Amino acid sequence: MAFTLFDNSGLDSPIGVLASDRPNPLEFHHQLAGYRATALAEDNQLADDLGCEKVWLKLELRRFGLPSFKFLGASYASYLVLLRRLDIEKLSPSLDDLAQRLSKQRQFRLVAATDGNHGRAVAHFAGLVGLPSKIYVPTPTAPARVEAIRAEGAEVVVALADYDAAVRQCAEEAGDHDVIVSDTSWQGYEDTPRDVIEGYQTIFAEIDxxxxxxxxxxxxxxxxxxxxxGLAAAGAKWISRQTAPRPSLVAVEPTTAACVTVAAIAGRSVSLSDAQQSSMVGLNCGTASPVAMERLRPVLSATMTISDDEAGxxxxxxxxxxxxxxxxxxAGTAGLRAAFHRAPDAAAAVFGARPIVVVTxxxxxxxxxERIVGRSPSPVQEDE
Ligand SMILES: Cc1ncc(COP(=O)(O)O)c(C=O)c1O
Known part of the structure; x- marks a missing residue:
């Protein structure tokens, strides 16, 4: 398991300036029904174990009724791409207005590939504006995750291979009335993944x-x-706006799907040849998003790769x-712990006395x- 350090000393100005025609992500999310800031908790146990003054956890366990941070990016990017498809440039209609306008058009469909959360979030947004959705998932995907996407009203296509294959299949099969909402970019498809990253800024505005x-x-x-x-790129933007000494940025990946580490070393996105089968399902990606790497690379201090056991x-x-x-x-706290365990001096220098970890x-x-913890999870409290 590797703790890889990167040189970010060239960072001298804020990155990723928001285009003036884009709504502020926090204001956008604020006006949606069900918005609430997620908690920032202290993890005193981990702080004691590592000898840190504090460890904060930004707990992205529930957003708009879904179990991860992903709706923040999916909603913001879906909204903006639909405005572009409708040629609405200056207005910022409410979701109800948008749904009304959409109902007068030949019907669009939102399509996305996902390793779970992003697709579910896109499907949820489609439901809010009255559109159908089609979501591609890799093989294998846990039945509970497939069911959760279907429960949002989406058609689910199980791709024949891993996440990268699902991304390709989604792009290849999209028709004229399909609106792709991908959280990863490829050549010629960059605006929406940038908007997804922008949507995640709400997390950091809340942290501030x-x-x-x-x-x-x-x-x-x-x-x-x-x-x-993408999430790390959003963190990079936040960090680039902090006054010096800026916090360092550490991305944590499964050892078997370390595409961000590989891209940061190579200076470009490279596709991993092996299928990714980590139990850290949301991190099972074989190719880093080029638009994310653009933002991330100048800010990144280190990456940490961890095993499934460490995450468990x-x-x-x-x-x-x-x-x-x-x-x-x-994965975030597992990476933090593993880095202090393997390379205590380097870890203390990189993470400092007050790390903040996004629990996604x-x-x-x-x-x-249940297999890991030995009991079933508690029922979800909707107002958590
Ligand atoms: C739970 C979870 N955490 C982290 C991530 C990583 O986000 P990104 O793909 O933007 O790096 C994902 C992505 O799907 C996820 O589902």
């Missing part, structure tokens, strides 16, 4: 507010689980302190949770 309200010293590092790198141990520990999460959700997912596969 939570840190200021508590009058505590700011975080020294940000730790995020990475799949195609953190699922168990976090459940013990009241946070029920998936293996992907636990609640329980999405109860069978897997």
């Amino acid at each position: 507010d939570q840190i200021i309200r508590r009058s505590v010293q700011s975080p020294t590092s940000l730790v995020v689980p990475a799949g195609v790198g 141990q953190e699922v168990r520990r976090l459940a013990g302190i009241g946070h029920e999460v998936s293996e992907s959700g636990a 997912e609640g329980v999405t596969d109860p069978v897997s949770f």
